[in-house]
Amino acid sequence: NAGVMQNPRHLVRRRGQEARLRCSPMKGHSHVYWYRQLPEEGLKFMVYLQKENIIDESGMPKERFSAEFPKEGPSILRIQQVVRGDSAAYFCASSPGTGENSPLHFGNGTRLTVT
Amino acid sequence: AQSVTQPDIHITVSEGASLELRCNYSYGATPYLFWYVQSPGQGLQLLLKYFSGDTLVQGIKGFEAEFKRSQSSFNLRKPSVHWSDAAEYFCAVGALGAAGNKLTFGGGTRVLVKP
Numbered sequence: 001n002a003g004v005m006q007n008p009r010h011l012v013r014r015r016g017q018e019a020r021l022r023c024s025p026m027k028g029h030s031h032v033y034w035y036r037q038l039p040e041e042g043l044k045f046m047v048y049l050q051k052e053n054i055i056d057e058s059g060m061p062k063e064r065f066s067a068e069f070p071k072e073g074p075s076i077l078r079i080q081q082v083v084r085g086d087s088a089a090y091f092c093a094s095s096p097g098t099g100e101n102s103p104l105h106f107g108n109g110t111r112l113t114v115t
Numbered sequence: 116a117q118s119v120t121q122p123d124i125h126i127t128v129s130e131g132a133s134l135e136l137r138c139n140y141s142y143g144a145t146p147y148l149f150w151y152v153q154s155p156g157q158g159l160q161l162l163l164k165y166f167s168g169d170t171l172v173q174g175i176k177g178f179e180a181e182f183k184r185s186q187s188s189f190n191l192r193k194p195s196v197h198w199s200d201a202a203e204y205f206c207a208v209g210a211l212g213a214a215g216n217k218l219t220f221g222g223g224t225r226v227l228v229k230p
Contacts, residue, residue: 004158031215042119042205042220043159055215091158099211100147100166104218106158 004029004094004107005074012113019079019086021110025094032075033104034067037089049075082114117142117208119221127227128196136191136224138206147209148189149218150180154202162204165189176200201228 005024013019025032030051035043048056049069060067064082069075079086089111093104118141128134140146147166151159163174170182180191189206203225207218 033215033217035220042121042222043218045217045219048215048217056217093159095216098214098216102211102216103161103164104216106151106160108156108158 004092004105006090006092006107006110008110009108010111010113012115013082014115015083016081019082019112019114021077021079021090021092021112022074023077023092023094023107024074025092026096026105029094029096029105031095031097031102032069033093033095034075034077035091035093037091037109039088043091046077079112082112084114087112087114117146117210117219119206119208119219121204121206121221121224123224124222125225125227127229129229130198131195134191134193134196134200134226136204136206136226138189138191138221139187140189140206140208141187142208146189147211148180148182149207149209150174150178150189150191151205151207151220152176152202153205153223159205162191196226196228198228198230201226 032049034046037043045059047060047067064080066078089109091109093106095102120139149164150162162178163172165172165182203223205223206221209218
C-alpha cells in the first residue's frame with residue numbers, strides 16, 4: 001500500500017509563474033490536508049479538503065492560492081504569480097476519516113523555490 | 116486558539132546519552148498530542164501520540180513522552196540516543212473531530228548527535 005505521494009519533489013519557478021503541486025492520498029483516504037513549512041519554521045496548516053469539497057481553508061492566503069480535490073485524481077495546490085516568499089516546503093497529509101482512529105499520514109513534500 | 120511551543124531550537128547530544136525535548140501547549144479542551152520526526156528532505160513520521168489514559172506514552176524507535184496536564188507539557192524522551200536519531204522533531208496538538216483532524220505544530224527542535 002503506497003503512502004501519500006507528492007510530486008514533484010522539487011519545483012523551481014520564476015517570479016510571476018504558476019506552481020502546481022500534486023498530492024495523491026493513500027488508498028482509501030478521502031481527507032487531504034495541506035501544510036506549508038517555511039525555512040527554519042514548523043508546519044502551518046493551509047487547507048483541509050474532502051472529495052470535491054473544501055472544508056477548512058482558514059490557513060490559506062486569500063490571494064493567489066487555491067486548492068482542489070476532484071472526484072478523480074490527485075489533490076492540487078495551485079499558486080499563481082509566485083513570489084520569493086512562496087519558497088517553502090509544501091506537505092500533504094491524508095486520512096481515512098476524522099477522529100481518533102484516523103491519524104494523518106504525511107507525504108515527503110514538494111520543495112518550491114522561486115527565483 | 117491552540118498553540119505549541121518548543122523552547123529549544125537546537126540540541127546537541129552525545130551518542131549514547133539521554134535526550135529530552137520540551138513541548139508546551141495551549142489548548143482549550145483535552146488535547147490530542149503528537150510527536151513527529153522529520154529527517155532531512157523527508158516528510159513527517161509519527162513517533163507517538165496521546166489521546167487519553169496512561170500519561171506515559173511509548174512510541175517507536177525507543178521514544179516515550181509524558182503528558183503533564185498541570186504543566187501543559189508533553190516532553191519527549193529517549194534513554195540512549197543513536198546517531199540515526201539526528202533529525203528535527205515536532206510536537207503538535209490536534210483538534211480531532213467532524214471538522215477534521217487539524218494539527219498545530221511547534222517550531223521544531225533540531226537534534227544533532229555527536230559521536
